[in-house]
Amino acid sequence: MAVSESALSPCTQLQRPFYLYDKSKIEANIRRFRSLSYPDTKIHFASMANDNPALLRLLRENGFGLFVNSLKHLALAEAAGIDNVVFASTGVPENVMRRLVRIGIWVNLDSVAQVALFGHLSPGGRAGFRLNIDEKSKNNVFIGPESRIGVMESEISSAFDVAAKSDVTLTGPHVYLGTDVTDIEDLITGVDRTIALSEVFRSLDFVDLGGGFPLEPDRFDFKAYDAALTERMTRLSERRGHSVTLVLEPGRAMFGDTASFFVQVTDVKERPDRWIVCTNASASLIPRAMFYEDFNPVAPAFPNGESPFDKPVDVVGATTYSRDFMARGITLPKMRVGDWLRFDHAGSYCYSMITRFLGQDMPPEYLVDQILHQLNTGICRRMN
Ligand SMILES: Cc1ncc(COP(=O)(O)O)c(C=O)c1O
Numbered sequence: 001m002a003v004s005e006s007a008l009s010p011c012t013q014l015q016r017p018f019y020l021y022d023k024s025k026i027e028a029n030i031r032r033f034r035s036l037s038y039p040d041t042k043i044h045f046a047s048m049a050n051d052n053p054a055l056l057r058l059l060r061e062n063g064f065g066l067f068v069n070s071l072k073h074l075a076l077a078e079a080a081g082i083d084n085v086v087f088a089s090t091g092v093p094e095n096v097m098r099r100l101v102r103i104g105i106w107v108n109l110d111s112v113a114q115v116a117l118f119g120h121l122s123p124g125g126r127a128g129f130r131l132n133i134d135e136k137s138k139n140n141v142f143i144g145p146e147s148r149i150g151v152m153e154s155e156i157s158s159a160f161d162v163a164a165k166s167d168v169t170l171t172g173p174h175v176y177l178g179t180d181v182t183d184i185e186d187l188i189t190g191v192d193r194t195i196a197l198s199e200v201f202r203s204l205d206f207v208d209l210g211g212g213f214p215l216e217p218d219r220f221d222f223k224a225y226d227a228a229l230t231e232r233m234t235r236l237s238e239r240r241g242h243s244v245t246l247v248l249e250p251g252r253a254m255f256g257d258t259a260s261f262f263v264q265v266t267d268v269k270e271r272p273d274r275w276i277v278c279t280n281a282s283a284s285l286i287p288r289a290m291f292y293e294d295f296n297p298v299a300p301a302f303p304n305g306e307s308p309f310d311k312p313v314d315v316v317g318a319t320t321y322s323r324d325f326m327a328r329g330i331t332l333p334k335m336r337v338g339d340w341l342r343f344d345h346a347g348s349y350c351y352s353m354i355t356r357f358l359g360q361d362m363p364p365e366y367l368v369d370q371i372l373h374q375l376n377t378g379i380c381r382r383m384n
C-alpha cells in the first residue's frame with residue numbers, strides 16, 4: 001500500500017493507531033468472487049474474518065451472504081440487511097438452536113447428537129452437516145481426527161440413521177479444507193472427497209466448501225480453481241438430475257490484502273543484540289501474531305530513505321505485558337520518534353480479533369476510495 005504522508009494526514013493527525021482499507025482492492029476481490037463460472041454459486045463471507053458493519057453492507061450490496069458462528073454475528077447480518085445466512089458452530093446449546101429454528105436460519109449441524117437435537121426442535125426440518133473428511137493430502141489440522149469439528153466419515157451412516165429417526169433431512173455436506181491454501185491440488189483433493197461423500201445424501205441441495213482461499217490473490221490460480229470446481233459441480237448436478245448449489249465461505253481472501261494497520265513510533269531503545277521500536281499501539285490491537293500465526297509484515301509507512309538498523313528489530317506495544325511484541329527480529333530502516341509504521345495484509349483476522357486485554361482504545365477504521373501515491377486530503381472517512 002504505497003501512499004504519501006500528506007495524503008494520509010486526515011488519518012494521521014489524530015496521532016493514534018488506525019486501520020486503513022482500500023476500497024478499490026475490496027472491489028477487486030468482490031469482482032473475483034463474483035466471476036466464478038458455476039451458475040448456482042452462493043458466496044457467504046465468513047464474518048469472523050471481519051465484522052465491520054460498513055463492509056458487511058458493501059457485501060450485501062454485491063449479493064453476498066454471510067457465514068456466522070454466533071448469535072452476535074447473526075445480529076450483525078440482520079443489521080446489515082443480509083438475510084442469506086449460514087450458521088455453523090460446535091455444541092450449539094438447546095436455547096440457541098431453538099432460536100435459530102424459530103427464525104429459520106440455515107444450520108449446518110456438527111455432530112450426531114446435534115442432528116437429534118435439531119430434529120427434536122424442528123421435526124420435518126432440513127439442515128446440512130459438517131463433515132470432517134479423513135482426506136489428509138497435506139499436514140492439515142483442519143481435517144481428520146485432530147480436528148475437533150464435525151462428523152467423522154465413520155459416523156456418517158449413524159448420522160443419517162439418527163436423522164431418519166428424528167425426521168430431519170440432511171441436504172448437503174459442509175467442510176473446511178484448510179486456510180491460506182495456495183496449492184490448488186490440495187484444495188481439489190478435499191473437494192473430490194467431499195463430492196464423493198455427498199453421494200450418500202439422498203436429497204442433495206448443496207455442497208458447502210468453506211473458505212481456504214489465500215490472503216494474496218497472486219499466489220493462487222483462481223481461474224484454474226474455478227474451472228476445476230465448475231467442471232466437478234456441473235458433473236455432480238448432471239448425475240443428480242438437478243442443480244446442486246455450490247456454497248463458498250471466503251474469510252481471509254475477501255479483505256485480507258485490502259487494509260493496513262498504521263502505528264506511530266514513540267521510542268527507540270538499544271539492547272546488546274537488537275533494537276526495540278516502541279509504538280503507540282499494542283499486539284492486542286493486531287493480535288493475529290498472538291493467537292493465530294506468526295505473521296505480521298511491517299514496514300515504514302512512508303519511505304524515509306534511512307539505512308537499516310544495524311541489529312535485528314523488535315516492534316513492541318505500549319504496555320508492560322512481557323509478550324507485547326508486534327514483530328520480532330525483523331530488518332527495518334532506522335526509525336525516529338513520530339515516524340509511522342504500517343502492518344500490511346491487515347484486513348482479515350486483525351480488527352475482528354482485537355482483545356480488550358491490555359486496555360487499549362479501539363483504533364478507528366478508515367475506508368479510502370483508492371490508495372494512490374497522492375490522495376486528496378479529506379478522502380479518509382471513518383467507517384461504522
Ligand atoms: C467453516 C468456516 N468457513 C469459512 C471460514 C473462513 O476461512 P478462510 O479465512 O480460510 O477463508 C472459516 C474459518 O475458520 C470456517 O471455520
